[in-house]
């Protein structure tokens with residue numbers, strides 16, 4: 093239960109595609125945490141005793157949705173020594189001890205709160221170390237702590253030596269093992285399933301490794317069948333053309349990162365009989381890639397293999413994203429937060445990169461981050477717009493986000509499921525912010 097209130101006289105952007113700014117709106121929130129009314133102030137009758145917040149001069153947007161996040165790390169660059177399999181193995185074992193698990197849960201809570209205070213009211217995680225996000229989701233949903241709506245994937249599905257393995261993956265080289273791993277995650281409470289369809293940038297061992305097909309199509313199909321049977325959507329990390337196509341054919345619902353789209357892939361995004369809903373979406377992640385390409389590898393300590401792979405992946409990802417925009421493919425937005433340079437206070441930076449790198453207008457970007465992402469994640473009846481009956485997930489801003497997405501960097505209030513966080517305090521990493529600021533010139 094939350095205390096009912098109304099925000100009055102505010103300029104509202106509802107999350108719809110038209111990008112209209114509605115002057116002088118009123119949005120009221122009920123004790124059930126839902127939006128009870130939303131519209132022009134002159135048309136909304138409020139009970140006289142209802143507490144009112146004056147929104148004059150401010151802007152209201154739906155809570156942001158981050159469709160691709162990791163919460164076990166904070167975005168400080170991971171040195172290339174972590175891709176050394178021996179070191180990775182040691183770290184993984186340490187994270188599965190009781191102190192390791194406690195540390196991960198603490199970090200997960202902190203990182204989820206940093207995103208919430210930055211205006212992100214819903215987060216889908218797509219690769220966790222173990223069950224730490226499922227655990228924190230339980231604490232939030234029971235009301236023990238205030239936090240964003242979490243859709244945890246648990247560890248992702250990978251092959252031996254594949255992307256994410258062993259740190260954040262369950263390994264299955266045969267379809268039946270991949271299926272059993274999926275069932276294990278679902279039993280523990282996962283609300284998303286993630287596959288590593290191809291190699292990735294962060295743990296590639298040689299140039300060209302990122303984007304190379306990894307999990308066989310038959311295994312991906314087994315994962316999709318199992319998840320879809322439980323009504324759960326499947327996301328696939330896919331950074332190469334063939335890997336994207338194989339994942340789509342297997343029935344994956346969202347392609348993460350992406351690559352140049354082959355004609356067959358474009359068709360499958362629109363009409364994918366093996367997916368849960370008959371269509372699939374693309375979720376590019378720009379912020380996770382740009383710094384690796386633009387920053388000096390001597391300074392970042394990330395190594396030249398990472399930089400070279402990132403360069404290839406970025407070119408492909410931007411081409412795929414532009415194709416998706418032109419072909420009207422469902423698009424989602426995610427930051428890949430937790431990986432090097434994608435900090436949890438940086439959601440606005442992902443939005444900020446879109447009009448700089450792609451032919452797309454800010455209104456479409458804001459729509460994608462709210463109502464668009466809600467639909468991609470199957471939450472269109474839950475959140476993503478300023479509409480009565482939806483969860484009161486709201487962000488109050490000092491300036492118009494369509495003028496500059498930097499307006500989202502410091503919300504003056506965040507509301508999640510009707511609970512107000514006034515003047516949220518955001519835990520930032522100033523030296524990374526200073527570096528990321530150089531991408532904006």
Ligand SMILES: [Zn+2]
Pocket residue numbers: 160161162218219428
């Ligand atoms: Zn990721």
